[in-house]
Amino acid sequence: MTTTARPGSSAVTSPHSIELPVVPVGALLDGAARRFGDRPALVHHDDVLTYRGLWAEACGIAHALVARGIRPGDVVALHLPNRLAWPIAYHGILLAGATVALASPALPRELLDAQLADAGAVAVVSLDPSLENVITTDGRRLDLPVEEHDTPPWTDLDPAVALAHLAYTGGTTGRSKGVELTHANVVANVLQYVATSAGAVPAPDVQGGVTVEQTSPPEEHPVRLGEAVSLAVAPWFHAMGTNGLTIGLVTGTTAVVQDRFDPAAYLADVERHRATTLSGAPAMYHALLAHPDAATRDLSSVRTVTSGASPMAVAQAERIAALMPGAVVVEGYGLTEATMGLCISPSERSATRRIGTVGLPVANTELVLLPVETGRPGDEPVALGERGEIWARGPQVMQRYHDRPDETAAGLVDGWLRTGDIGILGEDGYLSVVDRAKDMLLYKGYNVFPRELEELLAARPEVAAAAVVGLPDDAVGELPTAAVVLAPGTTGTAGLEALAAAVNAAVRPYERLRRIYTVDALPVSAAGKVLKGDLRETLLAAPDGPAWTDGAS
Template sequence: MWHDGSRPPGLPESLVYPEVPAGAILLGSARRYGDRVAFVRGGEQVTYAELGHRAAQFANGLLDRGIGHGDRVALRMPNCLEYPVAYYGTLLAGAVFVPVNPLLPEAAAARQIADADAKLVVTPPDVPGICSGRSTTPPEVDIDVYADLAHLAYTGGTTGESKGVRLPHRNVVVNTLQYVCWGSGSVPAVDGQGGLVLDQVGSDEEWPTRLGTAVSINLTPWFHAMGTIAGMNALLMAGYSCTLHDRLDPAAYLADAKRLRVTMMGGAPALFAALLNSPAIHTADLSSVRSIGSGAAPMPLEMTRRLHALAPDALISEGYGLTEVTMGATAGPAFASGVRKVGTVGVPTFDTEVRIDGATAPGERGEVCIRGPQVMTGYHNRPDATAEVLIDGWLHTGDVGIFDEDGYLSIVDRMKDMLLYKGYNVYPRELEELLAAQEGVLAAAVVGKPDASVGELPVAFVVPANGAVSPEKLMAAVNEQVVAYKRLRDVLLVDQIPVSAAGKVLKRELRGRLS
């Protein structure tokens, strides 16, 4: 499975995952780390013990309202101190967490909430009222960790239509442990009261940041899979103290990194590009950073070099995943002696198989397929869509990848038309349909223009109908109907859209015009 450079020393190739519900992630950490500060936002903070008590109150508040086992609870909120209270409270009540991007236009949010059949929608001001006066003892709820859903997380399809990804409690526990054990040199354990904890068996030479000592700043949205699993669950299990920033302000981020002596920095390459392009980087102190984790888009080689120069003691690694595998499937070695290969997304993590369909030797391209205990059980109410991607236990991702001779994976293309902007999925079909609905548009195609700082910029090629059309007005008309990260960055007028003999748009040719 792994070669010497990617094999975590002192850890087993397969983990033993306790059969506990996802709420045990918080309960174990709340007891273990107690008065340690878990999250800070502005002038407010919450300790591990306080978070455990408030989540229990929220769970009891839900049950008092008749919301419990199997009921969907939609959390429509940005990162805030109320978010983990509502998230873990929902899980402790046996209800199902439905993350909703708070920036979604009302119509899109309403469709998602309706599709999930959410019984309650929670925003930050709702949380104190649900908690008020309730017991701080977690309720006793019977949960089947293999069958009962913990998350119903929405993602887009190739047509831009959102699909609910069904993730049982077992998936959430497994994927959290796969990543936190990989990153900390630990194995899973259970405390005397059924809480999930870690036993850090790896040496401090290989994993110098010990449990209960790490410090970080978080900008990754918790309504994203990477935010929920890596930016919340895994951090709590490892005993992080995490400061929340409401928006990306590079100067403020770098000032806090110095003041707090952060040990870990994580996010998409767009975060690191913004930091490196800030004038404040010239006086920044990142000497305390021991690990830098990147995902959602490839990190350019030059970016890696500059980060190494600024944080010489940091291990820089990338990973790969998607909502259909709860969060992640691969990661770069996170131990000091590991071999990290720039441009790759590492190797499969514990108990995870990755194959390249169509490839017979290293370096050959094919579709990335994944099998493991973190793979979804299917799409919500979409048996046909499920059957298309889940075949004999293997998830067909639609991504094109290659393995090198040492088993390191690189993602080199996408079989689908999806493009990535700052780690967010942008589906061209949605934008194309909005363009086609505009007066004076005969045909339209949207592709991604490579950009080192954000990944890809959505650019439209438009064939005008009779008469002139204004690219600026077209772009404005479309952009007012979509969330910010989906907005078109340019509209180019052309005489025709290139198509194949079968009538399919040749998007590779269009991308070539932008390079």
């Protein structure tokens, strides 16, 4: 496997190229239903939904929505936790020709109302009966007059134009933006990830559905199509959850739905269901590694551990590999504006994986690293090994931000997506995501990147989790400040001076930590990202100040 890279510069093209069918998202479920039939697609407690059953129920919901007046191009919001009603409603909305507006069930009512208004939703599927134009559900059945159907009501959508998702960005640093994604965007990203994660290529069937064929041999991908078992804990409203659900359907995976993330219950279900695939964010893996059951449960069935949503510390990846030696640890990278993902580590057993990187661009994708803040497509990329802002181009890149032309113009330039992330590209084409451009802080005029300090903190045995932010200071601009969760068994703050000394000895003088706070937990979003804005506000309001401070600053 080789990458196409410009010698000496940070530009890389995926080593894979696949033929992408021009079909709506429903074609993926259609093909999976015919191929996997009565295999369980989703399991929630004692309720089993087969592939054929999911297709039939989704078609029924699609016809019921049309009978209610929903037409192609309408927006229907999906405001549910992970329950069996979610995939039924999701595919039903798409099969009706409508667009799914993905809404977090944890949104405060004021923010939810604003998001629904921004989306222009004509209806919302929700557990909350007080919402306007609501279609209620008990989590399994939707309150709609449903008749049996085995075909969708609309089959003539243009996948390159018709919107499948109106997906909202995380909003961790400001107001969420609606990201417009077509059926072609979603289908492309699903098949791009299947190509890497399962060693499979698209294979349209004669009846209009799309399935995939595994070209990789069993010694490279021992879990074959129709054999995998995963635990569905990533929230389905999030890009990683939505597309992860469809990737699982295309590969014939049985997803065991978790009501909520509980480390003990999760570890028990890995053992009980002989899960082959774990997928989540670093915050989830931190909780699993810290739980005492991790050392006693039989986790030998796990063959792949995938992490996304935010960068994983190298020390954490090493601990996962030690706990589940039969699994490959795969880190991916993406964002809502790229449907879900841009990069992933190779999953073949014989492949080289570099812990601390997010691997290579997925099929049909290009990346270029340009000077931070000032670079634009067409400019000379930064040199290999140098930090640069990541720009991406591929069939999964969004169409635009919903009703935000100025922000669209800033984020999409000549077909290239400006990610706002800072990365380093190696000679092998592997990408390391080192920070968010917006997380970079300025100390005495120097750029300080928190990720490097966070890696050093995470590698220390007395630290369970850590995040670094800049706190305002009139004299120096921003003080590099750490918030740390102490490891179990670590008491008091007497060792913080030694911790600071060890970290600061490994970085440049201007990058040194100036303050350390101890916290019980880091604030994270539903997708597992550390909410650095919230953390900064909490530290600024801390009544007792830092547990350790560098008097010199």
